[in-house]
Amino acid sequence: MNAEPLSPDAATVVAALREELSELHQELVRYDLVVWTGGNVSGRVPGQDLFVIKPSGVPYERLTPQSMVVCDLEGRVVDGGGLKPSSDTAAHAYVYRHMPEVGGIVHTHSTYACAWAARGEPVPCVLTAMADEFGAEIPVGPFAVIGDDSIGRGIVETLTGHRSPAVLMRNHGPFTIGPGPRAAVKAAVMCEDVARSVHISHQLGRPLPIDPEAVDRLHHRYRHAYGQPGTSAQ
Amino acid sequence: MNAEPLSPDAATVVAALREELSELHQELVRYDLVVWTGGNVSGRVPGQDLFVIKPSGVPYERLTPQSMVVCDLEGRVVDGGGLKPSSDTAAHAYVYRHMPEVGGIVHTHSTYACAWAARGEPVPCVLTAMADEFGAEIPVGPFAVIGDDSIGRGIVETLTGHRSPAVLMRNHGPFTIGPGPRAAVKAAVMCEDVARSVHISHQLGRPLPIDPEAVDRLHHRYRHAYGQPGTSAQ
Amino acid sequence: MNAEPLSPDAATVVAALREELSELHQELVRYDLVVWTGGNVSGRVPGQDLFVIKPSGVPYERLTPQSMVVCDLEGRVVDGGGLKPSSDTAAHAYVYRHMPEVGGIVHTHSTYACAWAARGEPVPCVLTAMADEFGAEIPVGPFAVIGDDSIGRGIVETLTGHRSPAVLMRNHGPFTIGPGPRAAVKAAVMCEDVARSVHISHQLGRPLPIDPEAVDRLHHRYRHAYGQPGTSAQ
Amino acid sequence: MNAEPLSPDAATVVAALREELSELHQELVRYDLVVWTGGNVSGRVPGQDLFVIKPSGVPYERLTPQSMVVCDLEGRVVDGGGLKPSSDTAAHAYVYRHMPEVGGIVHTHSTYACAWAARGEPVPCVLTAMADEFGAEIPVGPFAVIGDDSIGRGIVETLTGHRSPAVLMRNHGPFTIGPGPRAAVKAAVMCEDVARSVHISHQLGRPLPIDPEAVDRLHHRYRHAYGQPGTSAQ
Numbered sequence: 032m033n034a035e036p037l038s039p040d041a042a043t044v045v046a047a048l049r050e051e052l053s054e055l056h057q058e059l060v061r062y063d064l065v066v067w068t069g070g071n072v073s074g075r076v077p078g079q080d081l082f083v084i085k086p087s088g089v090p091y092e093r094l095t096p097q098s099m100v101v102c103d104l105e106g107r108v109v110d111g112g113g114l115k116p117s118s119d120t121a122a123h124a125y126v127y128r129h130m131p132e133v134g135g136i137v138h139t140h141s142t143y144a145c146a147w148a149a150r151g152e153p154v155p156c157v158l159t160a161m162a163d164e165f166g167a168e169i170p171v172g173p174f175a176v177i178g179d180d181s182i183g184r185g186i187v188e189t190l191t192g193h194r195s196p197a198v199l200m201r202n203h204g205p206f207t208i209g210p211g212p213r214a215a216v217k218a219a220v221m222c223e224d225v226a227r228s229v230h231i232s233h234q235l236g237r238p239l240p241i242d243p244e245a246v247d248r249l250h251h252r253y254r255h256a257y258g259q260p261g262t263s264a265q
Numbered sequence: 266m267n268a269e270p271l272s273p274d275a276a277t278v279v280a281a282l283r284e285e286l287s288e289l290h291q292e293l294v295r296y297d298l299v300v301w302t303g304g305n306v307s308g309r310v311p312g313q314d315l316f317v318i319k320p321s322g323v324p325y326e327r328l329t330p331q332s333m334v335v336c337d338l339e340g341r342v343v344d345g346g347g348l349k350p351s352s353d354t355a356a357h358a359y360v361y362r363h364m365p366e367v368g369g370i371v372h373t374h375s376t377y378a379c380a381w382a383a384r385g386e387p388v389p390c391v392l393t394a395m396a397d398e399f400g401a402e403i404p405v406g407p408f409a410v411i412g413d414d415s416i417g418r419g420i421v422e423t424l425t426g427h428r429s430p431a432v433l434m435r436n437h438g439p440f441t442i443g444p445g446p447r448a449a450v451k452a453a454v455m456c457e458d459v460a461r462s463v464h465i466s467h468q469l470g471r472p473l474p475i476d477p478e479a480v481d482r483l484h485h486r487y488r489h490a491y492g493q494p495g496t497s498a499q
Numbered sequence: 500m501n502a503e504p505l506s507p508d509a510a511t512v513v514a515a516l517r518e519e520l521s522e523l524h525q526e527l528v529r530y531d532l533v534v535w536t537g538g539n540v541s542g543r544v545p546g547q548d549l550f551v552i553k554p555s556g557v558p559y560e561r562l563t564p565q566s567m568v569v570c571d572l573e574g575r576v577v578d579g580g581g582l583k584p585s586s587d588t589a590a591h592a593y594v595y596r597h598m599p600e601v602g603g604i605v606h607t608h609s610t611y612a613c614a615w616a617a618r619g620e621p622v623p624c625v626l627t628a629m630a631d632e633f634g635a636e637i638p639v640g641p642f643a644v645i646g647d648d649s650i651g652r653g654i655v656e657t658l659t660g661h662r663s664p665a666v667l668m669r670n671h672g673p674f675t676i677g678p679g680p681r682a683a684v685k686a687a688v689m690c691e692d693v694a695r696s697v698h699i700s701h702q703l704g705r706p707l708p709i710d711p712e713a714v715d716r717l718h719h720r721y722r723h724a725y726g727q728p729g730t731s732a733q
Numbered sequence: 734m735n736a737e738p739l740s741p742d743a744a745t746v747v748a749a750l751r752e753e754l755s756e757l758h759q760e761l762v763r764y765d766l767v768v769w770t771g772g773n774v775s776g777r778v779p780g781q782d783l784f785v786i787k788p789s790g791v792p793y794e795r796l797t798p799q800s801m802v803v804c805d806l807e808g809r810v811v812d813g814g815g816l817k818p819s820s821d822t823a824a825h826a827y828v829y830r831h832m833p834e835v836g837g838i839v840h841t842h843s844t845y846a847c848a849w850a851a852r853g854e855p856v857p858c859v860l861t862a863m864a865d866e867f868g869a870e871i872p873v874g875p876f877a878v879i880g881d882d883s884i885g886r887g888i889v890e891t892l893t894g895h896r897s898p899a900v901l902m903r904n905h906g907p908f909t910i911g912p913g914p915r916a917a918v919k920a921a922v923m924c925e926d927v928a929r930s931v932h933i934s935h936q937l938g939r940p941l942p943i944d945p946e947a948v949d950r951l952h953h954r955y956r957h958a959y960g961q962p963g964t965s966a967q
Contacts, residue, residue, distance in 0.1 A: 062768065066296065066458045067451055068492070069394065088492025118491050140394050140458070146465040149391045149472035157851045159878070159905045160771065160842050176393070176479050178486060202475050203393045217769055224768050224842070231848040233469055235935055238851035241904050245878050252880060257820055258770070258790025300530065300692050301685055302726070303628065322726025352725055374628050374692070380699040383625045383706035410627070410713050412720060436709050437627045467703055534764065534926045535919055536960070537862065556960025586959055608862050608926070614933040617859045617940035644861070644947050646954060670943050671861045701937055 037110075041079050045110075048074050048083045048212075049096035055216045059139060060091050062220045070139040071117040074212035075127055077134070080104045082127050086114035104128050118177060125183020126208065130191070135212030137219040140204040143226035147171075148199035154226050157238035159249055161225040163257070166194030166250030169222060174201040182206075194250060197222040271344075275313050279344075282308050282317045282446075283330035289450045293373060294325050296454045304373040305351040308446035309361055311368070314338045316361050320348035338362050352411060359417020360442065364425070369446030371453040374438040377460035381405075382433040388460050391472035393483055395459040397491070400428030400484030403456060408435040416440075428484060431456040505578075509547050513578075516542050516551045516680075517564035523684045527607060528559050530688045538607040539585040542680035543595055545602070548572045550595050554582035572596050586645060593651020594676065598659070603680030605687040608672040611694035615639075616667040622694050625706035627717055629693040631725070634662030634718030637690060642669040650674075662718060665690040739812075743781050747812075750776050750785045750914075751798035757918045761841060762793050764922045772841040773819040776914035777829055779836070782806045784829050788816035806830050820879060827885020828910065832893070837914030839921040842906040845928035849873075850901040856928050859940035861951055863927040865959070868896030868952030871924060876903040884908075896952060899924040 037045060055072050059065045068091070073084035083099050100117075101110035106124035108116060117123070123136050147154050147169075154169040156162055161169075172189040175181035186206050189198045196218040197207045205222050209215035232238045271279060289306050293299045302325070307318035317333050334351075335344035340358035342350060351357070357370050381388050381403075388403040390396055395403075406423040409415035420440050423432045430452040431441045439456050443449035466472045505513060523540050527533045536559070541552035551567050568585075569578035574592035576584060585591070591604045615622050615637075622637040624630055629637075640657040643649035654674050657666045664686040665675045673690050677683035700706045739747060757774050761767045770793070775786035785801050802818035803811045808826035810818060819825070825838045849856050849871075856871040858864055863871075874891040877883035888908050891900045898920040899909040907924050911917035934940045 066454050086493070115493055140392070140462070142462050142465060145392055145462040149463065149466040150470050151473050152470070157904060158842070158847055174475070176482060178482070202391060202473060220768050228842070228844050228847040229851065230465065230469065231844060231932065232851040235932065236852050236854070239853050239904060248878060248880070259788070259817055300688050320727070349727055374626070374696070376696050376699060379626060379696040383697065383700040384704050385707050386704070410716060436625060436707060464699065464703065534922050554961070583961055608860070608930070610930050610933060613860055613930040617931065617934040618938050619941050620938070644950060646950070670859060670941060698933065698937065
């Protein structure tokens with residue numbers, strides 16, 4: 032709270048990020064990934080040791096750019112306009128501190144991802160769309176209780192060196208990362224989509240495996256050739 | 266019907282509650298917890314032996330603050346504007362009479378909660394979001410038929426001394442309670458959400474249990490630290 | 500087509516019914532009971548040997564009161580404004596001819612009802628909401644192919660003397676009846692709702708039976724005491 | 734890119750097709766067949782060796798007639814307004830080259846169709862609505878990786894001589910064809926609808942088979958007698 036004021040340049044960047052995060056939270060609603068006030072999106076402030084995150088317990092229809100909370104990388108509020116940040120702030124902060132390539136993080140309790148997470152089972156990579164976006168199974172992270180660094184540590188340990196931008200925290204739900212918040216939201220949407228399709232496929236038998244070499248090829252191509260130039264498969 | 270007129274203060278409180286209940290009923294629609302005219306929300310009039318409840322058999326899109334029905338704690342209509350109250354009024358009245366801490370009640374036939382209720386099985390607490398909101402399994406109440414006090418008695422007997430604000434009445438569906446109607450609606454939304462996720466998780470195997478001590482810690486923290494000050498995790 | 504013009508009174512009744520049917524078709528969309536141009540609602544013209552039904556193959560968003568088609572009880576077009584009636588017209592006509600108490604009919608391919616119908620299994624009455632509306636299991640009718648009276652005959656034979664206003668035609672889907680088209684739409688909505696809840700309940704075990712005497716009591720009460728006076732549990 | 738300019742007549746046809754495709758893509762969203770930027774619709778330009786297709790990686794809410802990309806039958810961009818065409822363009826081009834009767838193609842990753850595709854199992858024809866639209870089971874095509882002609886070849890080899898306008902490409906998802914893009918979109922909608930109903934039916938047992946002769950009769954009648962004259966069961 033006793034933070035120095037932002038430079039004019041940083042203030043402009045933060046204002047744009049507040050706007051982007053406010054809109055991206057509506058995608059969580061649109062894709063049915065959240066109920067009531069659950070779930071959150073954050074984004075790193077480029078060039079600053081700061082990130083912006085959803086306030087705690089505020090309904091989605093009342094979220095505005097102004098209601099987003101600016102925190103430092105220890106999770107302390109820098110500019111909250113009187114609002115407390117998401118109760119998952121410590122986990123986001125931990126990830127930003129330990130994964131400098133991460134510019135956006137999303138957490139939801141989306142249904143099918145939670146169903147796999149409750150059993151502690153990874154989602155096997157049996158669809159080409161999953162090979163594209165995740166390049167591998169979606170892995171499971173450890174059981175960890177809110178209140179210290181254990182959730183953040185579990186995310187970092189599981190995703191470091193893994194192609195998947197999503198981890199299913201055991202008995203909890205998915206966290207997704209990306210170079211920016213929009214990519215992390217996309218990963219959250221795709222995570223639920225493939226968790227659902229693969230679950231349903233398993234209900235009547237065994238999905239056929241995809242050859243690992245084909246998974247590699249699909250993932251490489253998707254990362255480098257999909258979408259319009261400059262949009263990075265987001 | 267031969268009730269005394271409300272004092273001016275009580276009339277203001279009732280008017281605000283009518284407004285709140287009219288809006289809260291739309292949340293049942295938004296979260297797909299009800300079809301046609303099924304389901305209902307009620308709220309206790311603070312400081313009065315009265316509660317306000319949905320009229321019977323009126324479509325959700327025609328509910329207005331004026332169409333809500335004011336009843337006394339025996340379930341008799343005090344101010345109905347010519348409309349009969351919900352056919353579940355006796356059950357709501359029983360709960361308000363016997364659980365003074367309850368300020369709001371919701372009843373739905375939401376799909377997954379009904380699926381557990383039809384088998385008479387509680388929903389086990391295998392997700393951290395469930396530990397947060399329910400602090401335990403969601404219990405099953407007895408089979409009871411509309412028309413006397415048996416539904417209300419079943420709710421009160423099951424929820425008294427239980428952390429869960431939700432009970433699955435056998436072969437019937439969920440009733441949820443809260444300090445006010447908004448908290449009870451939240452519990453109804455969360456009840457269906459976790460009933461669905463845990464059901465789906467069970468379809469492909471056994472969810473892993475959560476250590477009871479961790480359930481306790483999560484529930485305590487959620488009750489006391491979540492959300493903005495003064496909003497009580499609603 | 501060579502029908503006599505309607506009397507002024509009948510014309511007023513038909514105009515109101517066209518309006519009602521146009522609106523009721525939107526309920527099929529709203530409750531996700533239909534896709535593309537599938538499904539249809541019809542209503543009998545009171546006091547006339549006529550009924551009004553959806554045109555064939557017209558998208559729901561283009562249905563208007565004017566696009567509805569008036570037929571006689573043999574299914575011949577009396578006033579179609581150039582449009583052909585639903586391909587299920589013969590089945591509706593047969594029911595109106597043989598069940599004078601029926602004033603409205605609905606047909607859909609709603610997902611869970613079709614799933615039971617494809618196995619030829621009735622939906623057992625294991626929820627109080629089902630006892631209320633159906634008073635019994637939802638029965639299965641014979642396999643019958645469009646093109647002659649066999650669908651209509653199957654509906655009439657199955658529903659005559661049965662409490663249920665819904666029949667699942669084998670490998671086909673549900674038909675529902677009611678004293679008017681709105682009641683038949685409600686039965687179609689409730690049919691899918693309970694077919695879904697009971698299906699999901701069965702996925703993890705056996706729903707508990709409801710005592711037949713309790714089913715009787717619930718059904719009787721619902722028929723006579725639910726809703727506002729004069730609305731007949733619709 | 735070094736293509737000759739379109740004749741004025743062809744330009745008018747292309748403009749109308751851009752408009753139609755822009756609207757048809759919204760049907761994919763409305764029927765929940767796609768998430769994020771996945772899925773695509775294309776339409777052949779009548780009388781030209783050209784087709785029009787969705788741009789790659791552009792969100793559905795930003796698709797306009799102008800953003801659609803015109804390609805030749807080798808999949809080379811003829812008029813893209815600076816946008817790259819869908820990454821599935823080579824597959825669409827292959828189909829248009831080898832199936833002259835095809836005027837529209839749709840690809841999605843719709844949930845239930847993908848669930849069957851991941852197991853490499855065809856959807857059996859156990860519903861009359863499926864006999865109507867598909868006239869047979871929905872077949873499975875080979876596993877094929879994006880990047881050469883193998884997806885297109887798999888579609889053509891599977892659907893040539895088959896009544897079904899839909900193929901489930903193994904571990905990938907459905908492609909549907911039609912005389913025009915609207916018919917192909919309808920097939921995509923119906924494909925997911927029956928894949929879902931038949932999946933759900935299988936969850937609790939075995940759907941009853943439909944006599945092949947009845948399938949033939951239903952399919953023939955639907956192709957020739959459904960809908961308003963001139964609309965070809967679309």
